[in-house]
């Protein structure tokens with residue numbers, strides 16, 4: 001009774017409508033599709049697809065292949081790291097685990113150096129370590145293949161240094177290396193943010209009690225950084241599972257992401273979609289959720305969304321000793337610079353005439369000209385812009401509404417809403433894409449909304465749901481700076497909730513909304529999971545990222561087409577950079593948003 | 597207009613009871629102050645009046661109308677927030693005009709009224725500044741102007757002086773009183789500063805842990821604190837343990853160790869033989885006249901400090917019994933010298949011992 005009175009008093013009509021709107025959008029376009037994804041295979045009355053999960057290619061025990069091969073090449077030995085094939089499901093888990101462990105180690109190492117030491121070249125390192133977050137759909141992984149893969153630069157480099165062995169990575173080993181390079185900065189940035197937030201007196205107190213050096217680090221610094229580490233590791237695991245680029249570049253077909261995409265691309269209508277890939281997409285979702293709840297113990301989704309501003313105090317910073325200096329210049333520097341290679345490589349490909357040998361040759365703008373006069377690309381670009389703008393309308397509504405509710409409503413269960421609206425960050429995009437495809441493919445079969453006829457609608461929805469958390473978080477950050485009393489003062493003077501929202505709240509968070517929208521828009525433009533699956537179903541309506549994928553993989557893939565794809569991605573990087581710089585300037589964030 | 601009644605208000609934040617059965621009757625046109633230590637529920641009371649918090653129990657009446665369930669924007673209560681809550685994206689003029697716009701006044705009327713309000717608070721000429729371009733004192737005045745310009749039935753001020761420096765505080769509080777008298781508006785004023793409360797209020801409600809413990813005029817509160825909390829909250833006092841020896845005609849004789857004093861019990865009346873606490877204000881303790889015998893304590897001067905007009909002396913009566921009092925500034929006392937101090941029986945306040953345990 002009392003609770004009811006409280007609810008009716010807190011909820012004026014506008015608030016209730018806002019809540020209803022948010023909940024229905026998320027139910028229709030996230031919760032229902034994902035539930036359907038999980039439940040539909042169960043309604044098939046057939047165990048067969050589930051039993052498939054226990055057979056090749058989904059499961060392959062004992063594994064096939066070799067961990068590594070050494071071959072004599074006259075003057076030198078070639079060490080080729082491969083990794084064995086355990087089948088689609090176990091491969092995915094194995095790769096994600098390995099990438100998570102490696103990324104976490106590297107991320108913590110670099111974060112420690114950056115957060116606690118002051119040394120010449122630190123700024124360079126800081127910039128280089130953020131470079132990998134510039135999103136390079138597909139092409140980045142192909143650059144890494146050029147470096148680490150068959151006959152790659154690493155091997156050549158070792159030989160030219162006079163070493164008797166050359167190393168190259170292929171298959172699963174290559175995927176692990178590439179993904180580690182792509183994803184470790186996520187751990188680094190999150191850990192760094194945590195470390196900068198540690199109250200220096202906590203460490204000083206421990207020091208005061210006789211703890212120092214490694215023991216201080218192990219007993220105080222690391223445990224206090226755990227939320228950041230967990231957030232980073234949590235994301236990396238999920239990103240790795242749904243990544244397509246590295247498996248494609250290193251020609252690994254037996255992972256979940258590739259199976260899902262290949263199957264959708266090959267299907268002409270909803271019946272042709274194999275039940276086993278629906279199961280795979282559901283499994284991907286369950287694995288991500290399971291992992292997410294495991295790390296959630298340490299971290300709330302808030303830290304997933306964007307990195308905090310760093311400490312309010314002056315963090316403790318030291319001059320490195322000899323040992324640490326060695327570590328910095330011989331381990332950390334090369335690692336970090338190496339990780340910026342995909343972005344650098346994209347530009348090398350985009351501006352070079354050819355890159356067959358060790359170094360790229362010839363300088364040209366031809367690829368940009370070619371790309372911008374390619375009908376497919378131009379149409380894809382136009383489609384992407386239209387979808388992203390349409391998605392942005394939805395995103396602005398979702399983002400401002402849900403963040404307002406979460407920050408202002410003092411009701412039980414409101415944190416569940418928070419988790420719901422931020423969850424797209426931790427849910428594999430391919431599962432969302434598959435869920436939307438299956439649900440709306442069945443519901444609207446042979447209507448204008450059938451994704452096999454008009455994928456545009458689902459693309460907009462997919463972009464909106466997946467990229468809304470960036471805006472939500474930016475607005476939320478703004479709302480936290482707007483003291484509640486500012487709204488209360490308005491209501492106290494006779495302004496209704498709606499008038500308060502429009503005259504007080506919106507003007508004060510306007511910049512946050514704009515900055516968040518900018519980021520959401522840019523990431524919509526470079527969205528991959530929905531774009532190449534749902535987007536492939538009608539080429540007339542396919543977005544830009546689909547054509548990048550198409551250039552790299554389809555009949556006309558390889559050869560010169562990587563230059564063309566790179567030219568597109570180079571343009572995307574420039575737009576991303578501009579958006580990030582601009583929104584950081586507006587929001588005064590110390591770090592970039594995490595791109596997904 | 598402006599008679600406000602709170603009837604048995606109880607307010608929880610989660611499990612925490614912030615207001616416990618609070619009842620108040622605030623007369624039209626008076627300055628009514630809620631006084632109490634930080635966290636006792638003063639702001640919460642104001643927020644309940646303004647409709648910013650919904651109480652779990654109880655009712656709020658304004659001029660006889662039950663407004664408990666009315667939304668903040670449906671009540672004629674204007675609040676001045678502790679941090680002022682000025683809108684940073686609006687000029688001074690727009691801040692003050694906001695409430696008038698919400699009431700649907702015409703442009704000309706709004707201009708006239710804003711001008712009037714700004715003149716009243718002495719801010720004419722600053723209409724086009726933004727809040728961040730103003731000093732703390734000026735911001736405070738804008739907040740005040742914004743609240744009074746809508747001519748509310750009740751003006752609610754939440755620690756309006758707490759963000760000002762000490763000198764400004766005294767001046768502004770006098771201005772607020774002048775303004776209130778001029779407008780004849782009912783005012784509920786929140787502060788934790790007893791001197792501030794004493795100097796401006798018609799009546800004061802003392803709050804402690806979400807409860808109203810005493811309501812009265814400043815004089816009543818000061819001279820007849822009905823419970824231990826109020827007695828020790830107002831001014832600086834000696835607190836001593838004692839045992840009631842005898843009672844006659846409301847005059848209690850209380851033993852403090854070997855010595856004893858006569859005193860009064862303004863609240864609950866203890867019985868003979870009962871343990872009590874005795875509260876004596878520092879300024880009520882003076883040097884005994886030669887020949888004075890009743891209510892005199894003899895001891896040695898343990899500490900003497902010169903504090904301007906007076907000498908503050910701590911007198912050690914016996915093991916465990918010391919009392920602080922004031923002597924005239926020109927008197928001479930040596931540390932360690934014997935000294936006799938006296939206190940009149942009406943200044944010796946006796947409360948049941950259980951009051952200490954709260």
Ligand SMILES: Nc1ncnc2c1ncn2[C@@H]1O[C@H](COP(=O)(O)OP(=O)(O)O)[C@@H](O)[C@H]1O
Pocket residue numbers: 609610612614632633634635636637638639640641
């Ligand atoms: N929104 C809130 N949620 C939980 N507790 C609160 C909230 N607001 C106030 N309180 C608690 O209620 C008590 C009374 O608060 P308040 O009315 O602000 O006290 P005062 O204004 O007298 O200092 C305090 O203990 C405070 O911590």
Ligand SMILES: [Mg+2]
Pocket residue numbers: 638639640678754
């Ligand atoms: Mg308060």
